[in-house]
Amino acid sequence: MALTTAECVATVVDPKAHADPARLNAAYAWLRQNDPFARAQIDGFDPFHLVTRHADILEISRDNSLFPYGDFPSTLAPHQAVEAGRAAKAQGRPLLYTLVQMDEPDHMKYRALTQAWFMPQNLRKLEGRIRELARQVVARMEALGGECDFVNEVALHYPLHVIMEILGVPAEHEPRMLQLTQELFGATDPDLRRGGDESPEARQMAIQAVLADFFGYFNALTEDRRANPRDDVASVIANAEIDGERISAFDAVSYYVIIATAGHDTTSSSTAGAMWALAERPDQLAKVKADPSLIGGLVDESIRWTTPVRHFMRSAARDTEIAGRRVKAGEWFMLCYPSGNRDETVFEAPLEFRVDRSPNRHLAFGYGAHLCLGQHLAKMEMRILWEELLPRLKSVELAGEAQLSEANFVNGPKKLPIRYVFE
Numbered sequence: 285m286a287l288t289t290a291e292c293v294a295t296v297v298d299p300k301a302h303a304d305p306a307r308l309n310a311a312y313a314w315l316r317q318n319d320p321f322a323r324a325q326i327d328g329f330d331p332f333h334l335v336t337r338h339a340d341i342l343e344i345s346r347d348n349s350l351f352p353y354g355d356f357p358s359t360l361a362p363h364q365a366v367e368a369g370r371a372a373k374a375q376g377r378p379l380l381y382t383l384v385q386m387d388e389p390d391h392m393k394y395r396a397l398t399q400a401w402f403m404p405q406n407l408r409k410l411e412g413r414i415r416e417l418a419r420q421v422v423a424r425m426e427a428l429g430g431e432c433d434f435v436n437e438v439a440l441h442y443p444l445h446v447i448m449e450i451l452g453v454p455a456e457h458e459p460r461m462l463q464l465t466q467e468l469f470g471a472t473d474p475d476l477r478r479g480g481d482e483s484p485e486a487r488q489m490a491i492q493a494v495l496a497d498f499f500g501y502f503n504a505l506t507e508d509r510r511a512n513p514r515d516d517v518a519s520v521i522a523n524a525e526i527d528g529e530r531i532s533a534f535d536a537v538s539y540y541v542i543i544a545t546a547g548h549d550t551t552s553s554s555t556a557g558a559m560w561a562l563a564e565r566p567d568q569l570a571k572v573k574a575d576p577s578l579i580g581g582l583v584d585e586s587i588r589w590t591t592p593v594r595h596f597m598r599s600a601a602r603d604t605e606i607a608g609r610r611v612k613a614g615e616w617f618m619l620c621y622p623s624g625n626r627d628e629t630v631f632e633a634p635l636e637f638r639v640d641r642s643p644n645r646h647l648a649f650g651y652g653a654h655l656c657l658g659q660h661l662a663k664m665e666m667r668i669l670w671e672e673l674l675p676r677l678k679s680v681e682l683a684g685e686a687q688l689s690e691a692n693f694v695n696g697p698k699k700l701p702i703r704y705v706f707e
């Protein structure tokens with residue numbers, strides 16, 4: 285089918301297209317081939333470029349001083365929201381100030397506060413506890429008797445529990461954290477968003493209301509951990525100092541929000557995406573069952589395959605050049621990670637799911653200074669789950685229609701009915 289730049293741009297920004305991989309991948313493929321820096325001129329939005337090739341996404345991500353967030357938001361937002369964000373920032377009252385809103389020098393200072401917590405050396409001490417939780421998942425699947433909605437009954441809860449334990453949020457508050465995260469990331473999905481109205485204004489209001497709820501909850505956590513510090517990330521953040529001064533309660537709460545939201549939904553999506561792929565490909569299930577050394581490959585491939593984070597934005601700090609193209613200071617770029625992860629110049633047969641894909645240079649965790657803080661944790665959780673589950677999972681198939689969420693920022697399966705046999 286003949287496509288045009290305008291049609292492909294419209295597809296990439298349409299939340300509904302992110303629930304329709306064939307349509308979305310066709311648009312990305314066309315853009316990579318024909319217009320890899322396509323200019324998007326959409327009513328109500330500042331113009332921006334869609335960066336769809338793997339090499340160009342890496343090049344922009346690599347240099348955080350040349351391509352910062354600048355005075356744009358880190359994700360695609362309508363002009364009105366961009367202006368409101370600038371005004372709030374100018375008055376020193378941004379809506380949220382997390383690692384993914386920060387440029388240097390703040391970014392590295394704030395990132396350093398928790399980085400050691402999320403490095404493999406520290407995570408090793410959590411391995412036993414995470415394995416215990418993974419075994420509970422297997423037991424739960426067994427108790428469900430061979431049929432379940434893998435997203436809602438299994439995948440959403442395991443990474444949620446892990447990150448909330450690390451952060452220090454009690455188990456009884458997990459359903460609230462899950463709901464707020466889904467309302468935030470699912471603001472464009474009719475089943476997940478808060479409120480029924482899909483207008484951009486209503487969406488923006490709903491996002492603000494969700495953030496206000498997060499703040500209400502996490503303010504109390506900051507106060508508690510300042511009074512009674514424990515061995516958890518909430519205490520590290522609440523009592524952290526930057527340049528000799530304790531960080532503000534607002535900065536602490538913003539930090540909780542990024543960890544509490546980025547820390548589970550993405551991992552649940554990759555886990556569910558893997559189960560979906562295996563349910564449709566018994567040969568891949570058989571391959572990884574026969575050779576458990578491929579579990580790392582299954583994890584990497586499922587993260588590439590699902591690419592739960594669909595984009596982040598960057599802007600040019602000054603005039604420059606990328607891949608022979610002139611770029612002007614102030615231009616705005618959408619890094620299209622799922623497109624980079626289907627780039628046929630980097631991946632052989634990118635539309636195939638291969639547990640033994642090697643090398644697998646996916647960029648689902650981003651790249652450069654903002655490279656995902658939780659990547660080692662996410663991979664470890666998934667590896668341990670498959671180590672526990674695969675020896676028991678004799679077969680799995682779809683038992684109904686699976687569905688992806690309608691969201692162009694963070695996306696993943698929202699329903700995955702499966703039928704399975706344990707051995």
Ligand code: HEM
Nearest residue numbers: 383384546547550551593649650651654655656657658662
């Ligand atoms: C499969 C799971 C995950 C995926 C696909 C993913 C993806 C991403 C991406 C694309 C970025 C932006 C990178 C960039 O701009 O270059 C990011 C940043 C981030 N992620 Fe993840 N993530 C995942 C799991 C996690 C987990 C488990 C945590 C828990 C701590 C986490 C915490 C963060 C944080 C705090 C940032 C901001 C880092 C910064 O700006 O310096 N993520 N992630």
